[in-house]
Every structure is written in C-alpha cells, then in structure tokens.
Amino acid sequence: MKKAELVFIPLPGVSHLASTVEAAKLLLQRDCRLSATFLIMRFPNDDIIEAYTKEISTPSLRIISIPEQDISPGSETYLFDLIESQVPSMRNVLSELLQKSSDRIAGIVLDLFCSRFVDVADELGIPSYIFFTSSASALGLFTHLTSLKFDHNLDLTQFENSEAELSVPCVSIKVPAKVLPAFSVRTGPLTERAFDCFKRFFKVKGFLINTFYELESYAIRSLSNGKLPKVYPIGPVLNLHHQIGSSEGRSDEDEIKKWLDIQPNSSVVFLCFGSRAGLEVPQLKEVASALERSGYRFLLSIRKPPPQGKFRPTDYEDFDGVLPEGFLERTKGRGKLIGWAPQMEVLSHAAVGGFVSHCGWNSTLESVWCGIPVATFPMYAEQQLNAFQLVKEYGMAEAIRVDYVKDDRMDSEAEVVGSEEIEVAIRRLMEAEGSGGVREKVRRMQKESRLALEEGGSSYNAQISFIEDVIKNVD
Numbered sequence: 001m002k003k004a005e006l007v008f009i010p011l012p013g014v015s016h017l018a019s020t021v022e023a024a025k026l027l028l029q030r031d032c033r034l035s036a037t038f039l040i041m042r043f044p045n046d047d048i049i050e051a052y053t054k055e056i057s058t059p060s061l062r063i064i065s066i067p068e069q070d071i072s073p074g075s076e077t078y079l080f081d082l083i084e085s086q087v088p089s090m091r092n093v094l095s096e097l098l099q100k101s102s103d104r105i106a107g108i109v110l111d112l113f114c115s116r117f118v119d120v121a122d123e124l125g126i127p128s129y130i131f132f133t134s135s136a137s138a139l140g141l142f143t144h145l146t147s148l149k150f151d152h153n154l155d156l157t158q159f160e161n162s163e164a165e166l167s168v169p170c171v172s173i174k175v176p177a178k179v180l181p182a183f184s185v186r187t188g189p190l191t192e193r194a195f196d197c198f199k200r201f202f203k204v205k206g207f208l209i210n211t212f213y214e215l216e217s218y219a220i221r222s223l224s225n226g227k228l229p230k231v232y233p234i235g236p237v238l239n240l241h242h243q244i245g246s247s248e249g250r251s252d253e254d255e256i257k258k259w260l261d262i263q264p265n266s267s268v269v270f271l272c273f274g275s276r277a278g279l280e281v282p283q284l285k286e287v288a289s290a291l292e293r294s295g296y297r298f299l300l301s302i303r304k305p306p307p308q309g310k311f312r313p314t315d316y317e318d319f320d321g322v323l324p325e326g327f328l329e330r331t332k333g334r335g336k337l338i339g340w341a342p343q344m345e346v347l348s349h350a351a352v353g354g355f356v357s358h359c360g361w362n363s364t365l366e367s368v369w370c371g372i373p374v375a376t377f378p379m380y381a382e383q384q385l386n387a388f389q390l391v392k393e394y395g396m397a398e399a400i401r402v403d404y405v406k407d408d409r410m411d412s413e414a415e416v417v418g419s420e421e422i423e424v425a426i427r428r429l430m431e432a433e434g435s436g437g438v439r440e441k442v443r444r445m446q447k448e449s450r451l452a453l454e455e456g457g458s459s460y461n462a463q464i465s466f467i468e469d470v471i472k473n474v475d
C-alpha cells in the first residue's frame with residue numbers, strides 16, 4: 001500500500017528531536033496509512049544523535065541526516081544562521097524524496113524555528129505545517145505582534161519597560177507590556193530574525209500545537225476565528241524520554257527517588273529553573289534563605305549558569321560559596337540539593353506538593369499532567385506570558401513574579417528577587433487550602449489533560465482531524 005508520508009524537520013539537538021519523535025509516533029499510531037521521515041540537521045559535536053536515531057528508526061519512521069554545515073556558534077542568531085545555511089541541502093534532499101520516495105509526500109512538519117523552510121516547501125509544491133512546541137496563546141501573541149509590527153507599522157520598542165497594558169486577541173484579560181517576550185520589544189539581529197521567522201507562520205497550512213483544548217479554550221477559539229491557518233491542539237505531548245543518550249543524572253535518579261520515598265505525601269516543594277538557565281549566585285542565596293525560613297521540605301535543583309555565548313548550564317562540582325554560610329547543616333534532613341533533575345519522575349512522586357518553576361511550556365504541561373501547582377519564576381522568551389496566564393487568567397498558580405526577566409545583556413545588573421517575597425509565595429503554594437484554590441484547579445485540569453488524549457478526547461480528535469486533512473493533500 002502506498003502511504004501518505006509526513007516529512008518532519010525538527011530543531012537540531014536530541015531533546016528537540018525527541019519531542020518531535022513523540023508527536024510523530026502519536027500520529028503514526030492513530031493511522032496506519034501514514035509514514036514519517038525525519039530530516040535531521042546537526043549541531044557540531046552532537047554525537048548522541050547518531051545512537052538515538054538508530055534506536056528510533058523503524059520501517060514507518062525513517063531518518064535522513066542532512067550534511068553538517070560549518071557555522072561557528074557564539075552569535076546570538078546562531079540557530080537561525082544554522083537553519084539558513086541548510087536551505088540548499090534541504091531543497092536537494094526534498095526534491096530527491098519527491099522523485100524517489102515510494103510513498104507520496106502529504107506534508108512537511110517544521111519546528112517553529114524552522115519556518116524558513118516553508119519557502120522551500122512552497123517551491124516544491126509541498127504543503128507545510130508547523131509543530132508549535134509552546135502554547136496556543138504564545139502562537140496568538142507572536143502572530144499578533146507580527147501583525148502590529150508589519151501591518152500596522154507599530155513601533156514595539158515603545159513597550160520596553162512600559163506600564164502599558166495591551167489587548168491581545170488570544171488572552172481573555174489585558175496583557176501587561178512587561179510580560180511580552182523581551183526579544184519582541186527590543187531591536188537587533190535576534191529580534192529581526194525572530195519576526196522574520198514569525199512572518200512565515202501566515203504561509204503554512206496548519207499548526208500542530210502542544211496543548212489541549214480544555215487548558216486553552218479561549219486562545220484556541222480565538223485562533224480558529226482569526227486569519228491564521230488551522231490549528232490542531234494535539235497535546236500534551238510530554239517528554240517521557242528525558243535521559244535519551246545522556247549518562248547525565250542516571251545514578252542520581254535512584255538516590256532522589258529514595259529520598260522522596262521517605263518524605264510524607266505532598267510535603268516537598270520542588271524547585272527547578274529549566275534546562276537553559278541557572279540562577280546567578282546572589283539570586284540563589286535568596287531562594288535558599290526563603291526555603292530555610294519557610295520550614296518546608298525541599299528538593300532544589302541548581303545548575304551553574306552557562307558562560308556568555310553558551311546554551312547549556314552545567315552541574316556545580318560542589319555547592320561551596322553558592323549558598324548561604326551553614327545552609328546545608330541547618331537544613332539537613334529536610335532538604336536535598338541536586339544538579340540535573342529527572343523532572344517528570346519528581347513531579348509524579350506523591351511526596352511532592354508544589355513546584356517553583358521558570359514556567360517553560362514543557363514544565364507547565366508537566367505540572368498540569370502531574371496535578372502539581374506552580375509558583376512562578378519566569379526568565380526568558382514567552383515564560384512571562386505563561387506565568388501571567390497561569391496566575392491571573394487561569395488561577396492555577398501562585399506568583400513569585402510574573403514579569404521577572406533574566407537579562408543576558410552584559411550592560412545591565414541582574415535584578416534579585418528578595419527572600420521574603422519568595423518565602424511568602426512558597427507558603428501560599430504549600431499551605432492547605434479550601435476549594436477554589438490553585439491546587440484544586442490544577443487537579444481538575446490534570447483530569448482534563450488525561451481525558452484529552454483518550455479515544456474521543458479533544459486532542460485525540462484533533463490528531464484524527466489533522467491526519468484526515470493531510471491525507472486529502474495526496475488523494
């Protein structure tokens with residue numbers, strides 16, 4: 001039988017690839033008329049990919065490596081440069097596929113940063129889609145800002161450090177300018193490249209979004225009524241295979257579980273600030289003091305911030321000098337410090353009762369899936385929007401801050417949030433509460449998240465609807 005083939009182009013890097021593979025598998029499971037081919041770009045020196053791709057390839061999930069290009073890392077637009085450099089190779093590989101493939105290419109599914117390849121797909125007459133790994137609201141906000149900037153010639157830099165509030169179609173309440181993504185209200189090469197990327201969103205045929213209708217019904221309805229292409233909320237697609245190819249953390253994982261096993265139910269506050277960020281030492285000390293004074297049990301994941309121009313934080317050799325004097329002794333028994341954290345395992349553990357989070361979209365989905373309420377400490381990108389919506393629009397989180405920004409610009413002194421403010425939020429997060437509070441709302445959404453993926457659920461139906469639509473492309 002000839003199948004309808006979907007060609008996926010994920011971002012380089014194994015974790016990005018892994019989440020796209022999860023999404024692809026979900027679709028392949030739904031319908032045996034589909035096959036998938038992954039075109040994989042490479043970051044230099046990323047050896048893990050090789051092993052991982054062998055592991056996942058099957059007759060209906062094919063892997064093709066795109067020859068590596070020599071782009072030197074370090075520039076803030078590195079990712080976009082790398083993608084640009086791959087345009088000719090992508091064109092070649094795709095046209096060859098069109099000629100040789102035994103299956104018919106029904107569509108090409110791009111990572112949201114890879115919208116540059118929409119032009120290539122258009123040249124070759126292949127319909128393109130985007131797998132959007134953040135929220136429907138973020139998609140709505142990005143495209144709204146793009147339209148303000150280009151269709152209405154609005155100068156978005158007026159919103160930097162502004163007290164203004166904006167009406168944004170996909171958010172049911174006014175959005176403070178302070179929670180707009182920092183890159184969107186600045187100028188410079190990164191801002192230009194990002195908007196260049198968003199402009200192409202209007203040219204695709206549809207968006208697969210890692211969200212579910214019950215969580216973002218307002219945003220999803222608004223997107224469906226707007227001028228954007230069709231949206232398919234197919235999630236939550238969770239990152240269940242976090243340790244793929246990485247030896248990092250495996251042995252620690254058992255130890256963390258053992259420690260959690262002896263803590264009472266819902267007694268531990270878990271703190272983790274994302275795969276990209278580490279807290280600077282002054283901020284870390286405030287967080288530690290807040291934990292110490294709160295009296296709560298805690299599991300604190302801390303990582304060393306990456307040096308300028310690097311992406312990934314690393315683990316500390318030891319915690320000397322990064323925590324307040326005597327902190328470890330004074331909190332012995334009720335607190336545990338770790339480096340890299342197996343986040344899904346931790347959030348799924350009965351001992352965990354609250355989560356202090358940077359509010360990356362993946363973490364947000366994981367906290368919902370596990371029914372754990374969040375205290376918000378956003379840092380980059382659309383995390384302030386996520387935090388703001390969780391706290392103000394959905395009533396599903398407590399705020400430490402919703403508009404904190406971790407500023408990477410050398411010229412500015414990082415703001416430090418004081419320990420009192422953090423302590424108060426942690427108490428609100430962990431205290432027992434009556435009905436209508438954040439914990440109850442998250443628990444309710446947890447049930448919805450699981451129902452959405454079951455047969456007949458909203459995300460299940462969106463997956464089916466996407467498949468029907470792409471198969472029509474080759475009928």
Ligand SMILES: *[C@@H]1O[C@H](CO)[C@@H](O)[C@H](O)[C@H]1NC(C)=O
Nearest residue numbers: 015016019133134360361362
């Ligand atoms: C979520 O995680 C996946 C895999 O690590 C990654 O591809 C994706 O970009 C992440 N999404 C966000 C919004 O960070």
Ligand SMILES: *[C@@H]1O[C@H](CO)[C@@H](O)[C@H](O)[C@H]1NC(C)=O
Nearest residue numbers: 263264265266348349350351
């Ligand atoms: C703690 O949680 C576990 C898992 O949900 C449950 O089986 C157990 O009964 C709980 N223990 C208490 C004391 O509530």
